Amino acid sequence: MRNPGFVDDKISIKYGAGGSAMRSLIEQIFATGFGQVAGGIGLSAMDDGAALPIGNDTWLVITTDSHVVSPLFFPGGDIGKLAVCGTVNDLAMMGATDPLALTCATIIEDGFARDDLERIWASIRAACTEAGTTIVTGDTKVMRHGELDQIVITTTGIGITRRIVPDNGLRPGDRIIVTGTMGDHGLAILATRGELALATALQSDVAPLNNLVRRALAVGESGIVAMKDPTRGGLSSALHEMADKSGVGVIIDERAVPVRDEVRAAGELLGIDPLLVANEGKAVLGVRPELADAVLDALRSHPLGRHAAIVGECITERPGSVIVETGFGRRLLGEAEGELLPRIC
Amino acid sequence: MCLGVPGRVVSIDGDIAIVDFWGVTKPIRLDVVDAPVEPGDYVLNHVGFAIRRIPAEEIGETLLLYEELIKRADRDDLMALDVRGELAAVEERK
Amino acid sequence: MNDLVQLKFRDPARATALRGALENHARRIGRTPVTVMHVCGSHEQAIAKFGLRAAFPSELDVIMGPGCPVCVTDVPEVDEAVALARQGVRIATYGDMLRVPGTSMSLADARTQGGKIDVVYGVAQAAELAKTLDEELVFFASGFETTAVATAAVVLAGPPQNFSVLSAHKYIPPVMEIVAEMPGSKIEGFLAAGHAATITGYGVFERFVERHRVPVVVAGFEPLDILAGLVRLVELIADGEARVENAFPRCVTRDGNLAAQERLWRVFEPQGGRWRGIAHVPNGNLRLRDEFSAWDARRRFDIDLAALWDHAPAALVQQCQCGDIMAGIASPHDCPLFGTQCTPDAPVGACMVSSEGTCKIWHQYGGHPDLRQIRRRA
Numbered sequence: 001m002r003n004p005g006f007v008d009d010k011i012s013i014k015y016g017a018g019g020s021a022m023r024s025l026i027e028q029i030f031a032t033g034f035g036q037v038a039g040g041i042g043l044s045a046m047d048d049g050a051a052l053p054i055g056n057d058t059w060l061v062i063t064t065d066s067h068v069v070s071p072l073f074f075p076g077g078d079i080g081k082l083a084v085c086g087t088v089n090d091l092a093m094m095g096a097t098d099p100l101a102l103t104c105a106t107i108i109e110d111g112f113a114r115d116d117l118e119r120i121w122a123s124i125r126a127a128c129t130e131a132g133t134t135i136v137t138g139d140t141k142v143m144r145h146g147e148l149d150q151i152v153i154t155t156t157g158i159g160i161t162r163r164i165v166p167d168n169g170l171r172p173g174d175r176i177i178v179t180g181t182m183g184d185h186g187l188a189i190l191a192t193r194g195e196l197a198l199a200t201a202l203q204s205d206v207a208p209l210n211n212l213v214r215r216a217l218a219v220g221e222s223g224i225v226a227m228k229d230p231t232r233g234g235l236s237s238a239l240h241e242m243a244d245k246s247g248v249g250v251i252i253d254e255r256a257v258p259v260r261d262e263v264r265a266a267g268e269l270l271g272i273d274p275l276l277v278a279n280e281g282k283a284v285l286g287v288r289p290e291l292a293d294a295v296l297d298a299l300r301s302h303p304l305g306r307h308a309a310i311v312g313e314c315i316t317e318r319p320g321s322v323i324v325e326t327g328f329g330r331r332l333l334g335e336a337e338g339e340l341l342p343r344i345c
Numbered sequence: 346m347c348l349g350v351p352g353r354v355v356s357i358d359g360d361i362a363i364v365d366f367w368g369v370t371k372p373i374r375l376d377v378v379d380a381p382v383e384p385g386d387y388v389l390n391h392v393g394f395a396i397r398r399i400p401a402e403e404i405g406e407t408l409l410l411y412e413e414l415i416k417r418a419d420r421d422d423l424m425a426l427d428v429r430g431e432l433a434a435v436e437e438r439k
Numbered sequence: 440m441n442d443l444v445q446l447k448f449r450d451p452a453r454a455t456a457l458r459g460a461l462e463n464h465a466r467r468i469g470r471t472p473v474t475v476m477h478v479c480g481s482h483e484q485a486i487a488k489f490g491l492r493a494a495f496p497s498e499l500d501v502i503m504g505p506g507c508p509v510c511v512t513d514v515p516e517v518d519e520a521v522a523l524a525r526q527g528v529r530i531a532t533y534g535d536m537l538r539v540p541g542t543s544m545s546l547a548d549a550r551t552q553g554g555k556i557d558v559v560y561g562v563a564q565a566a567e568l569a570k571t572l573d574e575e576l577v578f579f580a581s582g583f584e585t586t587a588v589a590t591a592a593v594v595l596a597g598p599p600q601n602f603s604v605l606s607a608h609k610y611i612p613p614v615m616e617i618v619a620e621m622p623g624s625k626i627e628g629f630l631a632a633g634h635a636a637t638i639t640g641y642g643v644f645e646r647f648v649e650r651h652r653v654p655v656v657v658a659g660f661e662p663l664d665i666l667a668g669l670v671r672l673v674e675l676i677a678d679g680e681a682r683v684e685n686a687f688p689r690c691v692t693r694d695g696n697l698a699a700q701e702r703l704w705r706v707f708e709p710q711g712g713r714w715r716g717i718a719h720v721p722n723g724n725l726r727l728r729d730e731f732s733a734w735d736a737r738r739r740f741d742i743d744l745a746a747l748w749d750h751a752p753a754a755l756v757q758q759c760q761c762g763d764i765m766a767g768i769a770s771p772h773d774c775p776l777f778g779t780q781c782t783p784d785a786p787v788g789a790c791m792v793s794s795e796g797t798c799k800i801w802h803q804y805g806g807h808p809d810l811r812q813i814r815r816r817a
Contacts, residue, residue, distance in 0.1 A: 012551045014784075021784060191369075200369045265367035269390075270560070271484075271794075323810055328454050328662045329490030330810040334803045374563060376592040379696040389637065389690055392561035392582075394589045396696060397637045403689035410688065411453060411663060414670045418460030 018232030019336055041094070041164065048090040048228065049157075051164045059164055061096035063087055064156040072116065072150060074192045076185075076204035079153055080123030082280060087157040088131045088208045089229045093167075093283065096159025097214040099131065103156045105139040109148045120151070131208035133157075165217070168245030169225030175292035176250060176312040177285045179212060179305045180205070181258045182235050183274025185281070187266045200262050207281030212304045216285065219298040226286035233336045234276045236322065238284050240335055244320040246286075251323040252312030252333075275324075276336040286314070351399055354386045362395065364388060448661030454494075457666035462496040464673040471498040474625045475672055476618065476767050478506035478611055479632030480795030481660055487800055489662045493810045499673065503800075505614050505765040506632065508582045509535045509793035511714040514756070515744070516607040517541035520579045522742050523605070524554035529572070530605075531565035532579040534558045539789045540756075546579075562590045562604075569602035577736045581607045585634045587725050588699045591706035594727070594734050605736040608725035610709055611635055612643050617720055618766050619651040626653065626767060628672045633659040633687040638703070640695025644683045652681040659687040706731055715789055717762050755780055761788035764797050771801040778802060 014021040026046060035044030039053040049063030067083045084102065091099050104124065108117070128134055184205040191202045209229065217224060226246065230238035235257070243250045259267075259274050267274045281304065287295050292310055299305030315323075322333040352364040357375070362382060364373045371393075375382055378395040382388060388395035465473060477483065483503045486492060495501060505511050518541040524530050530546065537558060538547045550556040559565045562578055569576040580590045587608040594604065615629060631644060636657045644655045654675035658668025668686040675682060685691050705728075712724035727735040736742075758776055763769035771777045771790075781787040783799055790798035 010551050012547065202369075262368040265369040269366055269369060269371065273488075324490065326488070326490040327451050328449075329492065329494035331487055331490035331493070332803070332810070374592065376596065377588055377696065377699040377702055379698055389634070391585050391634055392589045393563045394592060396585065396588065396634065396699060397690045399689050407448075407687075407689050410686065411457065411667050414667055414674070415453075415456045415460050417674070418463040418670065 017336070018237065047167055048093040049096075051094060051161070054160075057162055059161055061091055061094045061159045061161055061164075062156065063090035063094070064154065065090065066152060066154040068149075068152055069189070070149070071189075071192060072120070074204055075188055075202065077206040077280075078120060078123050079151065080120035081127045081206050083153040083155045084124050084127035084131065084133075085206050085208045085280060086231070087155040088127075088133065088210050089280075089283070091157045091159040092208075092210040092213040093165065093227050093229050094159075095161040095163050095165040095217065095227075097161075097210040097217065099133040099157050099159045099210065101134055101136040101158060102128070103137050104135045105141075105154045107141045107143060107148055107152045107154075109150050110142055110145040112150060117151075120153075127208060131210055163217075163222065165224060165227045167226050167228050167242050170242055170246035170248045170250075170286045170314045171225070172248055172314050172316045173289050174225060174248075174286045174314045175289055175310050176239070176252060176314070177287055177292065177296060177299070177308060177310050178230075178235065178257065179209070179283045179285070179299050180281070180307040181260050181263065182230070182279060182282065183259055183263045183267060183277040185279050186234065186277030187263050187270075187272070187274065189278075190270065190272075191266060200266060202260075202262055202266060205279060205281035207304055209281065209283055209304065212299065212302045213283060215298045215302055215305075216295050220285075220287055220291050220295040223288040223291035224285055224295065225288060227283060229283050230279045232278050234274070234278055235284060236273075236276045236333050236335050239322045239333070240320070242284070242286060243314070243322060246314070247319045248314040248316065249318035249321050249323065250312055250314055251325065253325045255325075255327050256309055256311045258307045258309050273334070275333065289313075351387050351389050354382055354384050354388060356384055357382065362388070364390065364395075366390075448659070448663040450663065453663055454666060457663065457670055458494050460670045461499065461666065461673060464670065464677045465496045465498040467677045468498070468673070472500040473498055473627060473673065473676060474500045474502060474767075475628045475630060475669070475676075476502050476504040476626045477630040477632075477658075478504040478615060478618075479630075479635070480507040480509075480793070481634065482506070482630065482632060482658070482665065483795050483797075483800065485660045485662070485665060489665075490810070491662065491665060494666075495669075499669070501630075501669070502626075502767045503765075503797050504618055504629075504767050505714060505717060506583075506611070507765070507790070507793050507795040507797070508586070508609060509533075509539055510761060510765060510789040510796045511609060511614075511717065512536065512539060512581050512607045512789065513713045513715045514541055515713075516605075517545070518744055519737070519742050520546055520577075520605055521549050521554075522744050522746065523577055523736070523740060524549040524556060525552075525746065526740075526743060527555075528740065529555040529557065529574055529576050530579055531557045531559045531568060531576055533560075533581055535793050535795075536579060536581050538786065539792045540786060542756075545792075562586075562593045566593050566598040566602050569599045572601060575601050575603070575739075577603050577605050577740070579605050579607065583608070583632075583635055584610050584703065584725070585632075585638055587707055588638055588703050591702045594706050594731055595702055598734065603734050603736040603739050604727060606707070606724075606726055608707065609714065609720075610723055610725055612639075612647065613709075613723045614714060614717065614720050615644075615647060616650075617717060619647070619653065621766055621768060623768060624766075627676050628654045628656070630665075630668050630672060631655050631657045633657055633664065633690060636685075636687065636691045636695065638696050638699045640693050640700075641683055641685050641691055642693045642695070648681050648683050654681050654684070656684045657687050657691050659690060715761055715765075717766060755787045759788040761790040761798070764790055771798045774798070 031043045041051040051059040065086045188202040188204045228238040299308035352366040355363045380398040387399040389397040565578040656672040707725040709722035711721045760774040786792045790796035
């Protein structure tokens with residue numbers, strides 16, 4: 001456990017940032033008394049979701065996410081699309097690529113425009129169609145004006161899998177593959193917030209990944225030994241977690257990581273590293289070396305995986321660390337601290 | 346504090362230039378730049394202000410400077426080798 | 440054409456050649472280590488980002504001096520901003536200053552307790568924000584002379600009535616004097632910050648070099664700029680020459696940007712003051728001149744610092760070694776709090792808060808890790 005030191009008596013913004021503070025909060029409070037699931041994956045694993053054994057070498061996978069993104073509508077998507085894709089993708093990361101159903105609970109601020117709600121719901125329907133799933137139940141609450149910022153959407157997803165894809169199965173020599181360009185969502189949100197007066201064509205990459213992942217799993221099977229979607233904290237967070245849980249080091253070649261030109265430019269201007277920034281339509285996979293090329297081809301055969309690339313490999317040295325070849329030297333990849341970009345998802 | 350990044354001036358409106366940084370454009374203020382700026386010029390940006398108009402010919406001069414540094418170091422190293430060789434020879438003769 | 444400017448200064452082949460040149464000069468000197476200091480947070484960020492330390496010869500020690508503006512902003516200055524926030528005044532600040540500890544709390548803590556704090560990317564943005572507000576907005580102005588130029592420009596352009604500046608701006612050349620004079624200083628040369636020199640010109644270092652007999656080279660921020668600057672610096676050390684040289688001619692001249700200087704010194708005057716951990720730096724702080732007192736938050740508001748001191752001052756602060764670390768005399772490992780009671784999530788000193796802070800970078804990257812030995816398989 002890194003950073004056992006969090007003992008603040010007030011929960012500040014950093015605890016929601018998805019980083020070490022949040023993990024400590026989960027360890028110290030939320031997982032107390034709820035840690036383990038016999039024969040499955042529970043809260044203490046802090047994986048993308050939970051997996052409950054239901055007999056016959058089958059697991060029920062469950063995940064839940066709350067969505068507080070601001071602004072609600074951004075280039076490439078909106079809170080509705082995010083709410084569906086975030087949950088569909090968490091299920092897919094565990095290996096459940098055919099979601100059975102989603103639930104959707106909304107908390108709405110008094111005065112919220114009906115047109116906006118319909119627009120959000122249209123996005124939710126479209127995203128469900130694309131992912132091949134549906135919303136089966138939900139809840140609605142309205143809070144007084146000023147008690148909530150516009151709308152909060154919480155989705156829970158369930159799926160079945162015969163194989164759980166872990167996030168901790170890496171061994172030295174395994175290859176690291178990303179399914180596409182990094183940093184798109186976070187920098188698009190920042191640019192849209194209009195605080196930066198940046199005119200760009202940046203778009204969020206929010207998308208449901210279950211169909212893409214199904215193709216990869218069909219080819220890679222148990223050779224795909226770790227998988228995560230790099231949301232808050234970006235590729236860095238995902239790699240650090242995978243490396244830490246697996247007990248290996250990871251070395252990536254920065255020049256091999258696909259990044260759109262505009263994203264790179266915006267990142268340089270703002271002093272923000274695209275590798276530390278959220279993605280909402282990408283996955284990072286750890287693959288046994290003999291299967292890496294086949295998995296890469298499978299990913300590239302799908303529109304969402306066009307820019308997939310092998311970006312690095314696992315090593316025995318420096319377990320838990322991620323090393324970057326810059327082309328000029330090497331550095332250790334940093335992790336996002338606290339509120340790099342608040343209300344990103 | 347961010348690195349000062351150079352960008353290319355796309356257009357100018359009074360004291361504000363629209364500057365292109367590899368596909369991302371941003372309005373930059375020209376209050377304190379050191380020379381008159383025109384579309385097509387390169388400027389160095391710091392927290393939203395252009396602090397220098399980068400003359401295109403300086404880029405070539407900087408690269409020449411680097412070549413010089415590299416060449417001199419090679420010669421010095423050969424000299425150092427000579428010196429070390431002589432010292433070693435002196436040691437052997439003792 | 441954009442490629443011309445950036446990519447030529449990121450060409451890996453030239454980088455390799457410059458690295459070779461650096462090794463040659465370092466070997467010529469024949470001692471180890473040869474210690475040089477840079478005084479710019481952006482240099483440290485660029486070195487870290489491109490992993491250049493893994494490319495420097497082992498004889499060369501490039502240490503970071505007091506060039507991180509966040510790190511050197513002293514506790515009383517942070518306290519002024521925090522006090523205003525707790526008095527209900529809205530504060531705009533650079534993101535980096537948000538978590539810097541004051542006597543009892545940081546601006547981030549003040550925000551958790553209800554203070555109104557806006558993070559901005561620049562002073563012009565803060566002035567624009569003020570236009571949209573019905574209340575006062577105080578801009579907590581941190582940063583060195585390059586950034587102070589922007590603040591000066593905004594003040595001269597006539598910001599909105601509800602806007603004012605709490606200046607914590609600093610000026611680098613005076614602190615280089617202090618560092619060069621520190622007993623036990625092993626620094627043999629300085630790499631000067633290219634952006635500050637774009638404004639001030641490199642002439643400001645001539646007297647420094649005469650007095651202290653160490654070379655100063657002004658360098659830019661691309662990987663080739665930094666490598667070339669170091670090559671020239673180490674070459675000067677090897678030749679025993681104490682001179683000022685400009686390795687960033689595309690942006691830096693001897694006289695600098697006179698229009699920017701004129702504005703800077705019209706609005707600000709240098710004042711002696713404390714930098715965090717470095718005691719007194721004569722002429723090291725920049726304060727608004729009397730003519731601009733209308734925009735000076737210190738004169739507009741009655742800042743009540745006493746309320747902050749109801750909280751017992753953190754005893755840990757006494758043990759903090761940020762000052763020595765910034766002066767290059769100590770390394771983070773020499774500090775009893777480093778990594779134990781002082782971490783990025785629970786920082787005691789500013790060196791641990793700022794993304795450019797020495798302790799933060801060491802903690803994040805595991806010291807100055809030697810990554811040269813790591814082998815890839817295939």
